[in-house]
Amino acid sequence: MSPPTAFVCGVTGTQGGMVAAQLRANNIPVHALARDTSSPGAVAAQALGVDLWQGDFDNLSAIEAAMRGCTLLFLNFRPDFTDTSADLRWARNLIAAAKAAGVKHAVFSSGLSVNAPEKLNAWNPDSLLAKFMLSKQAIERETREAGFEHWTVIRPGNFFSNYINPLVFMFPGLVDKGVTATAAKKDTVLPCIDPITIGKFVTAAFLDPAKFHGHNVEIADEPKTFDEILGGLSAATGRDLKAVYLSDQEIEAQVAASPFVQGQLASRNLIDFVDMDKVKSWGVPLSSFDAFLEREKDRVAETYRVSS
Template structure:
């Protein structure tokens, strides 16, 4: 039987690359749509195997989407967050219309966990991260109405945010071994290894009857911030000073999307049913397992 083919949008990011890797392991062909086919990260995708074909383009160039989606039965719609406009919504409409016309049967859309909070629309309306969160809610509606079999994945806090170099621009003081944040020590973060998102993508494409029409939280483990820092110290061999902003300091800094994102994460764990996540039968990575897998990268 001929291998199935999936179009993976933004395959050079942690979600897209993880999905491409899992798809290839399951015998799928991957059409990888990249903005620059000669970039190191794009060329690096070819190391995943001969079943990866690179296509260059963006959603603003319909012909590039049409070329990339030709022959595909499935679509992974990965989007970059926009903090200033509704480009995610525009992109979703364009890509889904082209995909449907090309014969795609199933779309998986990794969205965002804060949408589990039924109060998010009111809570986030004045936040700098509002477009990045609420636009994904609008895209979810577009995906549901697309006429395709759909699966929505709502992943938690990416553990790769704690790896260099990302950790240095999300938490700039981390270069000086200070974890300055607005979480508070007892805030519980909903941790996920982005590689596990890829595992869910493949599971959904492989079993559309089970995963079709489902909205699934993807969280491996809930861990307190102070416990996270203890483990980061252990694996890195470095002392890391926790600096928790006061409410007044947080209010002054909330114009930063990173600080606003931290505020959004507070209390989010109560909207996650970990046993429900496990019930899908997709193996999940614990925090300890992630640290072991990436221990060389934590040697700061």
């Protein structure tokens, strides 16, 4: 019997890269697509032993070729701000190809609150954030109803990696000025996660499909306030990084045009969507902000280095 082989979305990105690394550490072959197989991310994936095909999630022939021989599927998508329907279209393309290829277990990385986004603080069903959340909700449904022998939905929290390149742009002013404004409150507690934990949970699900089948798994590593996150970054970089908390009037002036402000508003009660005791009950080793900062210390230093 041939070993299981996984098709992994986004191996050049945050989640897919960590999932691929954890799968390869467990000697599970990984197939993936990359728009540019010579990019730094693609080269890094190939160094892990990932087999790459050139193409994207709209290229059906490339998907079919890369999916051939796979028995596992990891779905995750980066939001497309110019086409909010793209990720659902891509999911359907990949699920159809996976079914045709004989994939047995699909895992979709969604997000905390996707099951009930209307319970988020300041929920606006017409916002850009809502479009992304409802699209993820639809992909969860597609994953559950596709007819795979096993399915699992992972719902991670706020990524520690959001605070370093290439995602730190979501916090304007933080790198260049050391100060960023946020619509979170000073006492907002964020359910934070190290992307390596996503990789570990996905790998655990693939290695024990019966245990994880049919479950929606909410995950986080550590609850942190924004000030605590910036304090950790300050200690790691030697800089004094601070947050300015927007007033209601300032939020009102910005929220309609900024999905990041929308997300920060929603984050005010995101902690309500995860039970840390339940997370720990899965038996998957958790990480921490300190562990993330140590592992990624070179990227942290590069992100916050000030040009003289």
